[in-house]
Amino acid sequence: MENQQINQNQEIVQTQTISSEINKPPRNFPLKFMLIFIGISFLIAFVAGGFMLGNYKTQKKSVSPTPTAKIYPSVSPITTANWKNYDAQKFGFSFKYPSGFSLTELPDDAAVIINHNIVFYKQLGNIPADQCKGDCPIITNKKDMIINGYKTVKYNGYTGAVGGNIPQSYIKYEVQDPKTKNIFSITLYELPILDDTKQAEQYSADRKIGEINESDKKILDQILSTFKFTAENRGVVCAMDAKQCPDGSWVGREGPNCEFKPCP
Numbered sequence: 001m002e003n004q005q006i007n008q009n010q011e012i013v014q015t016q017t018i019s020s021e022i023n024k025p026p027r028n029f030p031l032k033f034m035l036i037f038i039g040i041s042f043l044i045a046f047v048a049g050g051f052m053l054g055n056y057k058t059q060k061k062s063v064s065p066t067p068t069a070k071i072y073p074s075v076s077p078i079t080t081a082n083w084k085n086y087d088a089q090k091f092g093f094s095f096k097y098p099s100g101f102s103l104t105e106l107p108d109d110a111a112v113i114i115n116h117n118i119v120f121y122k123q124l125g126n127i128p129a130d131q132c133k134g135d136c137p138i139i140t141n142k143k144d145m146i147i148n149g150y151k152t153v154k155y156n157g158y159t160g161a162v163g164g165n166i167p168q169s170y171i172k173y174e175v176q177d178p179k180t181k182n183i184f185s186i187t188l189y190e191l192p193i194l195d196d197t198k199q200a201e202q203y204s205a206d207r208k209i210g211e212i213n214e215s216d217k218k219i220l221d222q223i224l225s226t227f228k229f230t231a232e233n234r235g236v237v238c239a240m241d242a243k244q245c246p247d248g249s250w251v252g253r254e255g256p257n258c259e260f261k262p263c264p
Helices: 002-023 029-062 196-202 214-225
Strands: 084-088 093-097 103-105 111-114 118-122 138-147 150-159 168-176 183-189 242-244 250-254
Touching: 093 214, 118 214, 168 214, 183 214
Parallel strands: none
Antiparallel strands: 084 093, 103 111, 111 118, 118 183, 138 150, 150 168, 168 183, 242 250
């Protein structure tokens, strides 16, 4: 009797256990997998979007136009229409300058001075200013450019009181002749060019260096806009000696045969 009762109790317990297992809520596997899938998809989309954005910026940067060399200076020819023309046959170049400006050829024919503060001359030894050694003018800025199709280097700087010079600022252009490779310098000085005595009387060796007048800079730009090398005599390099004339003046050699100029 007791055994029968025990068996009945075991059947009841087993029935309850099976019933509780059946009544448990189903595990939520589909929702969990869906959340994981959404998370992975979002991560992939984020990484792909970042890659595409970076690639777009790279392509945009790579197609940016390359800056072109500035053609300098650009001055209307009307501005210089009534100017005088100077043809320096001994140098092989020509340019225009304002009618009211003075033009002086140095006695040894080594240079031409315009308006007492602009100097044209052939660079000695074709040595650029930035390769000068010894007591040379100070260079504060250098810029490569093209003037009327000619390779040019522009220098800004100043001269000190070395060798009896008067401290002053300057702007210098070195223009290279594409045919002869000679370098010609055009320099604008802050102060007028005087002989040593007059310059020492008017300016002190300890003067404060100033700025070049803006109107002088514009005039120089206009003169440079008319500068060109001439075909005649450009391949001829004459000796730099000079001959004294009866009136005391000096003349140099010029032309294809490097003959002395006629005395005045």
